[in-house]
Amino acid sequence: MSLLPSLSTLLHPSQFFSFKGVHPDPRKYLSSESEIEVMPVPTLIRLPLQQHIGAEAEPIVARDDYVLKGQLVAKARGPVSANIHAPTSGRVIAVGHFIAPHPSGLPVPTITIRPDGEDKWGPRLPRMRPEDATPEEISAQVAEAGIVGMGGATFPSAVKLNLRAKYDLHTLIINGAECEPYLTCDDRLMRERAEEIADGIGIMGRALGVKNIIVAIESNKPQAIDVMSRYNRALDYVFQVKVVPTQYPMGSEKHLVRILTGKETPARALTADLGVVVHNVATAHAVHNAVRYGEPLISRIVTVSGRAAKRPANVKVLIGTPVSEVINHCGGFAEEPDRLLLGGPMMGQPIHNRRVPIVKGANGILALSKAETPGSDVMPCIRCGRCVQSCPVGLTPFEMNARIQADDLDGAAKIGLMDCLTCGCCAYTCPGNIPLVQTFHFAKGKLAEKQSRKHQAEETKRLAEARKAREEAIAEAKRQMMLKRKAEMEAKKKAAAEKAAAEAAAAEPMAQQTQGEANS
Known part of the structure; x- marks a missing residue:
């Protein structure tokens, strides 16, 4: 393994390869000095089966089953999926549908558990010594633990760790940027759990087989930079902490x-195509717990912030805890929030029902006052181009919006809709308060639905053609069998006739002789 410099590096802005973007007010001071606190077990746990990118997990428990903390309750289904475990002990009271933390607010398959208050652990995953484990064993343990990308992407982490089999990887980048305003959960995690994060980083590096590891932290987190620079060794690695612009x-x-x-990663390609894999710092911490202690992913750190929140805090909560209980734990609201979000203000989802649960990718609950939110009056697009100037992908959001409004989704896709990060930079800079992000989310959903219908139609056609081909093959086989039997019967008849003729021919001289003898 190559060893990188051990000190953190703050590069001059001219040394960075820049990209477009915005500089919103960070407002991290509201919760950045609040140490991580552990929230008590909630009154209910609701576990959506779709907490990750990929196929939803399949439930393996039923109503009235008693489950223990850490017990597998829903199993990953398909190559891109993730296990789900019981965050505490209790009774399963429902396996049905419940509202999801999603813009649609529609019910999704959910396991509901009523905790018994004992918080009793069941059998944990086997502990491992990553120093002696193979990359395959580490990846399998991460998969069993149900770990996903905890920065918000929720891509199953084991799938990423297995990219070594397909790509020539050389660098692991640990994302400690935490660039969204208000959010400080990763900052506090790095400041308070640096040694554990470092161990998880080393474990992931071993699983990926990379030579280099870089931890990237934004410049507005000096304490995290300092502590991560001191805990910069793990397993065979000495990794470099790089300070990136805010x-x-x-x-x-x-x-x-x-x-x-x-x-630059090509459109629709992976960073792995460049030999680089990116993981979040919270994911590294979860990997440490899973490998060293056999603990599945059943909790996470959540930032509660915003001026409408009575007591901003960073709280360790069990996955499945209702948002309302987290808010109550932090003292409720100082005033009725103008907007309540799950996640950050740029990419977070509006919370329409406070009973929705915390999921693996939820890193914040923001209660924003009226003074913190932009005006709600939407004005027509004046084609000022600010959205273009701020788009980090180099798209033309106003043009995509115009095509979507004209119901030309294919046209929007042609000019880059599917390459959009839905990061919110365009909406942030738009003087007309046009809900561009929501529009792009809607259009992507419609395109996905259209593609799904097309795929379904093609699959139905393929199955029908396959069935027709099978039926034709069966009919042809029957016809060939009948022809074969007919030919065999005709051959038998011919053979019998020839035999009879031969016997008759052989018998004729003898008959003639017998007749002659009789005549004499």
Whole structure:
């Protein structure tokens, strides 16, 4: 393994490969000095089966089952999926549908558990010594633990760790940027759990087989930079802490790779195509717990912030805890929030029902006052171009919006809709308060639905053609069998006739002789 410099590096802005973006007011001071606190077990736990990118997990428990903390309750289904475990002990009271933390607010398959208050652990995953484990064993343990990308992307982490089999990987980048305003959960995690994070980083590096590891932290987190620079060794690695400029969306993995390496990831490609894999600091912490202690992913750190929140805090909560209980734990609201979000203000989802649960990718609950939110009056687009100037992907959001409004989704896709990060930079700079992000989310959903219908139609056609081909093959086989039997019967008849003729021919001289003898 190559060893990188052990000190953190603050590069001059001219040494970075820049990208477009915005510089919103960070407002992290509201919760940045609040140490991580552990929230008590809630009254109910609701576990959506879709907490990750990929196929939803399949429930393996039923109503009235008693479960223990850490017990597997829903199993990953398909190559891109993630296990779900019981965050505490209790009774399963429902396996049905419940509202999801999603813009649609529609019910999704959910396991509901009523905790018994004992918080009793069941059998944990086997502990491992990563120093002696193979990459395959580490990846399998991460998969069993149900770990996903905890920066918000929720891509199953084990799938990323297995990319070594397909790509020539050389660098692991740990994303500690936490570029969204208000959010401080990763900052506090680095300040309070640096040694554990470092161990998780080393474990992931071993699983990926990379030579280099870089930890990227925005410049507005000096304490995290300092402590991570001191805990910069793990397993065979000495990793480098690089201080990147405070800019949004610095946390986007493709932009983080670009600013650190100068390499641009092609559209629709992975950073792994460049030999680089990006993981979040909270994911590294979860990997440490899973490998060293056999603990599945059943809790996470959540930032509660915003001026409408009575007591901003960083809280360790069990996955499945209702948002309302987290808010109550922090003292409720100082005033009725003008907007309540799950996640950050740029990419977070509106909370329409406070009973929705915390999921693996939820890193914040923001209660924003009226003074913190932009005006709600939407004005027509004046084609000022500010959205173009701020787009980190180099798209033309106003043109995409115009095509979507004209119901030309294919046209919007042709000019880059599917390459949009939905990061919110365009909406942030729009003087007309046009809900561009919501529009792009809607259009992507419609395109996905259209593609799904097309795929379904093609699959139905393929199945029908396959059935027709099978039926024709069966009919042809029957016809060939009948022809074969007919030919065999005709051959038998012919053979019998020939035999009879031969016997008759052989018998004729003898008959003639017998007749002659009789005549004489």
